[in-house]
Amino acid sequence: MSSGFRPEAAFVSAAEHFFDLMKSFGAQPGAGGAAAADPAKLAGSLASQFEQWLRATQSAGPWFSPGAGGGSGPAGIAAAFSPGAFGQGPFNPGAVTPPEGQRSWELITQLAQVQAQLATHWHEIATSAASQFAARLGSLASGPPTLQSALKVYELWVDCAEAAYGATVRKDDFAGLQSQLANLSAALLVEQRKHAETLARAFGLPTRNEVDALYGQIKELRRQVAALGEGRATAAVHQKAQRQGPQRKAARRKGAQRPAAARKTVSAAARARKRRT
Amino acid sequence: MQSGADPRDFSDLGARIADTLCKLQRAAGVEVGCSAKRAAWSCGKTTLYRYLPLAGDDVAVRAAKHARPILICFALVNRPYILDLQPDRSLVRRLLEAGHTVYLIDWGDAGDGERCTDLEDYLERHLAGCVAHVLEAHGLPALDLLGVCQGGVLSLCYTALHPRQVANLVTLTTPVDFHTADNLLSKWVRGLDADLVCATGNVPGEVLNGLFLALSPVRLAQQKYVRLLAAGADQRAVEDFVRMEKWIFDSPPQAAAALAQFVRWFYQENRLLHGTLEIGGRPVNLRDIRQPVLNLYAAQDHIVPPAAAAAMERCIGSKDYESCAIDTGHIGMYVSRAAREDIPQRISSWLKARR
Numbered sequence: 267m268s269s270g271f272r273p274e275a276a277f278v279s280a281a282e283h284f285f286d287l288m289k290s291f292g293a294q295p296g297a298g299g300a301a302a303a304d305p306a307k308l309a310g311s312l313a314s315q316f317e318q319w320l321r322a323t324q325s326a327g328p329w330f331s332p333g334a335g336g337g338s339g340p341a342g343i344a345a346a347f348s349p350g351a352f353g354q355g356p357f358n359p360g361a362v363t364p365p366e367g368q369r370s371w372e373l374i375t376q377l378a379q380v381q382a383q384l385a386t387h388w389h390e391i392a393t394s395a396a397s398q399f400a401a402r403l404g405s406l407a408s409g410p411p412t413l414q415s416a417l418k419v420y421e422l423w424v425d426c427a428e429a430a431y432g433a434t435v436r437k438d439d440f441a442g443l444q445s446q447l448a449n450l451s452a453a454l455l456v457e458q459r460k461h462a463e464t465l466a467r468a469f470g471l472p473t474r475n476e477v478d479a480l481y482g483q484i485k486e487l488r489r490q491v492a493a494l495g496e497g498r499a500t501a502a503v504h505q506k507a508q509r510q511g512p513q514r515k516a517a518r519r520k521g522a523q524r525p526a527a528a529r530k531t532v533s534a535a536a537r538a539r540k541r542r543t
Numbered sequence: 544m545q546s547g548a549d550p551r552d553f554s555d556l557g558a559r560i561a562d563t564l565c566k567l568q569r570a571a572g573v574e575v576g577c578s579a580k581r582a583a584w585s586c587g588k589t590t591l592y593r594y595l596p597l598a599g600d601d602v603a604v605r606a607a608k609h610a611r612p613i614l615i616c617f618a619l620v621n622r623p624y625i626l627d628l629q630p631d632r633s634l635v636r637r638l639l640e641a642g643h644t645v646y647l648i649d650w651g652d653a654g655d656g657e658r659c660t661d662l663e664d665y666l667e668r669h670l671a672g673c674v675a676h677v678l679e680a681h682g683l684p685a686l687d688l689l690g691v692c693q694g695g696v697l698s699l700c701y702t703a704l705h706p707r708q709v710a711n712l713v714t715l716t717t718p719v720d721f722h723t724a725d726n727l728l729s730k731w732v733r734g735l736d737a738d739l740v741c742a743t744g745n746v747p748g749e750v751l752n753g754l755f756l757a758l759s760p761v762r763l764a765q766q767k768y769v770r771l772l773a774a775g776a777d778q779r780a781v782e783d784f785v786r787m788e789k790w791i792f793d794s795p796p797q798a799a800a801a802l803a804q805f806v807r808w809f810y811q812e813n814r815l816l817h818g819t820l821e822i823g824g825r826p827v828n829l830r831d832i833r834q835p836v837l838n839l840y841a842a843q844d845h846i847v848p849p850a851a852a853a854a855m856e857r858c859i860g861s862k863d864y865e866s867c868a869i870d871t872g873h874i875g876m877y878v879s880r881a882a883r884e885d886i887p888q889r890i891s892s893w894l895k896a897r898r
Contacts, residue, residue, distance in 0.1 A: 276764070323760070442734055452740050
């Protein structure tokens with residue numbers, strides 16, 4: 267189980283989110299009635315909340331990293347593709363100094379640019395979800411608000427949010443940005459590790475390259491051992507067959523010396539077969 | 544919606560939240576995996592388990608009746624205990640009840656020592672070792688292989704490479720065509736630099752969790768909790784919920800080399816479908832799979848779209864091919880009502896008909 271995951275924390279977060287949405291819908295005591303009564307204001311409020319949520323998850327880093335609230339975030343693609351997702355770098359960006367850190371700084375700048383581009387998608391998703399919701403709310407908005415009616419409204423909101431999200435994240439440019447984010451994050455980590463390897467070499471410590479090379483050798487040896495084993499097994503089978511050869515011949519000779527009655531039965535059966543054919 | 548809601552309409556909401564929260568906290572220590580098993584063989588982090596016959600079974604009779612064991616090959620990216628989550632949600636248990644001998648492969652957690660473990664290692668050392676152990680233990684030339692999700696892909700590769708060792712192949716939610724239009728996961732990883740990812744080392748399970756949840760974030764990270772709240776679930780239902788949560792957030796770390804190969808060869812280059820896949824220098828041709836194949840997939844699967852799984856029919860060489868789209872989602876294939884009743888029964892009767 268992933269360390270730190272607590273379903274109760276995720277539940278509390280979802281419940282809080284539900285409360286916030288209910289406030290926006292005007293279904294919660296103490297909510298601003300004016301916002302709920304005006305569809306444009308309602309859409310604006312929902313879009314703002316949703317975008318905030320998407321941005322929070324976008325910059326959350328790994329799902330269960332310290333400070334992520336033990337599962338309070340929505341995981342999200344950003345968590346999967348964000349810097350740090352593939353492991354911790356040996357240095358903080360601030361610890362890398364030029365000229366060694368030049369490449370790292372370039373990557374960090376590129377990462378920020380990609381994240382800014384992604385932010386426009388979060389905005390698009392949130393705005394689209396809210397306007398779809400406002401357009402579909404219709405009859406659900408009539409009648410006195412109860413918990414059951416609030417849940418129906420919530421389900422509608424989820425449908426709209428997922429539809430808007432799904433429409434955007436399937437676009438090629440969004441997928442391209444996610445790949446860029448992942449590749450840049452990985453490149454940043456690799457770059458930082460290069461610096462660490464330089465230090466390791468300086469202190470005579472084994473490096474990643476050395477370990478990988480050793481693994482390659484072990485794998486090759488393993489292949490050779492397996493091939494030898496297969497060769498031995500084949501040879502053993504061959505030897506066994508050779509040993510059994512004379513025994514089989516002897517057995518055949520022995521069969522030829524079976525009692526006459528037995529030979530007769532066999533030959534009678536053979537004759538019967540011959541007649542049938 | 545009218546403004547100025549009556550506070551009494553929502554008066555019990557706070558209490559309901561507190562009550563559900565208490566139940567969740569009480570359920571924190573729920574156990575997963577219910578059937579008795581013992582480790583039969585291991586290789587690195589991989590462990591082969593043999594499930595023990597259920598109490599009261601006449602082992603000898605059953606062994607004679609259904610002699611060929613089933614080896615379950617689960618995915619690398621998730622834990623296999625979902626197949627034996629709890630007594631009333633256990634594919635393994637249903638198969639045991641039907642008299643089958645069941646083995647299951649747990650790939651374990653890839654650690655630093657497994658960083659370079661690749662698909663050839665998993666197939667030709669780990670899976671092949673498991674198969675060899677089962678065959679030797681039962682004195683048989685072939686077993687029945689049940690591949691699940693990514694494990695189904697591994698099972699297809701293994702069967703194509705070692706056709707004599709597999710008598711019957713069953714696949715559950717197994718993608719063959721990774722480029723169907725509705726495959727969002729495939730679209731997202733298409734532009735990944737797999738070598739670069741490999742260079743960063745093993746990929747933490749949290750990354751996979753995040754990826755899977757991101758396919759449908761509002762439903763998976765918000766709605767299900769609100770539904771739990773709205774349902775006013777009792778303690779037992781909350782415990783069932785927490786067991787599922789445990790599994791969902793329990794993806795193991797992935798060996799860098801194997802994951803990079805899987806992303807590149809399957810998701811990016813679609814080699815299995817195109818017949819261009821090679822493992823350890825040997826071509827993997829699905830046309831070489833001529834044994835009976837049962838292909839079960841979910842009609843509403845957001846991770847392995849139905850078309851991705853149904854593509855198998857066009858690629859394999861078997862003349863005894865049967866498939867069925869079950870009306871559920873990806874996880875529903877393991878824990879839904881269909882999973883509890885329909886799927887085990889289908890698998891068991893299909894296998895028994897081919898003994």
